[in-house]
Amino acid sequence: MKYDFGEAIDRCKTNSLKYDFIEERGYPADILPLWVADMDFKIPHETAVAIKKSAEHGIYGYTEPKDSYYRALSGWFEKHFDYPIRQEWVLKTPGVVFALSLAVRAFTKEGDAVLIQRPVYHPFSHVVLNNDRKLINNPLVLKDGKYCIDFDDFEKKIVENNIRLFIFCSPHNPVGRVWTTEELTKIAEICIKHHCIVVSDEIHCDFVLSGHKHRILSSLSQEIADNTILCTAPSKTFNLAGLQAANIVITNPELRKQMYKELTRTGYSQLNSVGLAACQSSYEYGEGWLSQLKEYLGENLKYIRHFLAEHLPQVKLIEPEGTYLLWLDFRETGIEPSELDEFMKHKAKLWLNSGEIFGKEGLGFQRLNIACPRTYLEQAMIRLKTAIDSLL
CATH class of the missing domain: 3.90.1150.10 (Aspartate Aminotransferase, domain 1)
Known part of the structure; x- marks a missing residue:
């Protein structure tokens, strides 16, 4: 099917955050x-059909994903990133930012320091400060038109502030970096060395320009995977932000248990039925x-x-x-x-x-x-x- 991305669609009067609050x-x-x-x-198109089918059923009761949902998720990540995802690794949340906040509460205490790398997606700082944690910054360095990580400062900040949680953006929003395997490995190894968990926001993983390759942080090694909270969602890839569905992948059963405990404290339980249908259909047919x-x-x-x-x-x-x-x-x-x-x-x-x-x-x-x-x-x-x- 041929899509017309040049079509101008009026989004006014749809409760659009972008257009309706000027x-x-x-x-x-x-x-x-x-x-x-x-x-x-x-x-x-197939996602719209799945949403319409869900809506036309007329009953919107409690829902839970079946095996087909997890197969669609795993199939997408295996095909595009050589990273199959097991069903038992997945926690479902209404969004990645929600998951970041969960991680802050699950793995740190009030007053603890959490590390980020500015300039970075602003909710990173919000989930730290709003949970009464101390925000520590390892600023990215702009050199010859390209942002890089100051690894000496990165490790120094972790050690000096007893950092136990680092929130990472990969690919990076807003500077657009797709981190190399070498950079990812160095980040992961420093964090493992100092017992610092990595929360890796990889929501933009499907948008990588020619000449670059996105590597899922958890795919680098089992040791790295077991120290990583991988945050994914179809919302950026398929324009589904309003349907509130994200998949948080945690291979380490102890970390997953701690995250799940924090998740249950919020009272959150299931994805909404329409978001579930949209997520599965997109991963199955959206390529x-x-x-x-x-x-x-x-x-x-x-x-x-x-x-x-x-x-x-x-x-x-x-x-x-x-x-x-x-x-x-x-x-x-x-x-x-x-x-x-x-x-x-x-x-x-x-x-x-x-x-x-x-x-x-x-x-x-x-x-x-x-x-x-x-x-x-x-x-x-x-x-x-x-x-x-x-x-x-």
Whole structure:
């Protein structure tokens, strides 16, 4: 089946977080939202059919996945990442962020330190601070247009702060790194050496650019797997964020027991029936859709890359290796970093994510979501150029 990712679909009046709360935030009515990481594309046809079938049944009682659900999940990860997943390893949660918070509570106590690597997906800091833990940062280092890990500082922070939990983003949101096997191994070995559990958020694993390869952290060795909480979900891959379904993979039975105990404390028990159907169908039948989508996203990236180089060279694209999120450096535009977000929203009328929410290391940056029809990006670039040109 051929999909039309260029189709502009009106998402207003659907309770869309991206589109329906503009006035409440005090932004211009005609602002173009390119921020939160969901896609402006219809889901795979087979997934829509599965959702419709579930809805038309008319009864929405308690549900529990059957073996076919786990076969679909395992089959996807085995085919794409050479990592089959056993049913007994899986804990189901309504989302990855929910699972991150569970891990913080399961494996640390109030006042304990938890490590992250800023600039990074902002809920990482929220789940630490909101659970009354101490936030420790191993900042990523930007060198020659590429972010790297300072491993000396990484190990030093773990030792000095008695870190027992590290929240890792792979592929990395927002900087777009797809970590190499060597980098992953070094991270894992340092954490094992110092008895630090790794919670690995790999929700963007299906979006990797040509020339790069995503390795599931748990796939590197049994020892590494047994020290890792692997967080996955179909929500980013198949645009299902609103259906609240995630799969947390834990090979170590003791860690799994601790996570399950914390899960039961929340009162959460089952996935919702529609989310379950959508997740299974997507993993079973969504490959063709995803293949076409990635081609379209690749062309979107080429468009942005060419436009910035040709018309706005002072806005630097941090070349992505994965995800559909672009990390843009505005520090050479002459706009004060503290005023950049106001400029973008009220002058350019573009709603991107302010880099500062990802940590102070993101000051002067913006995150752009390119999972939208290209016409949206064309309009965005015209608005951006017009606004920046007006400063000259």
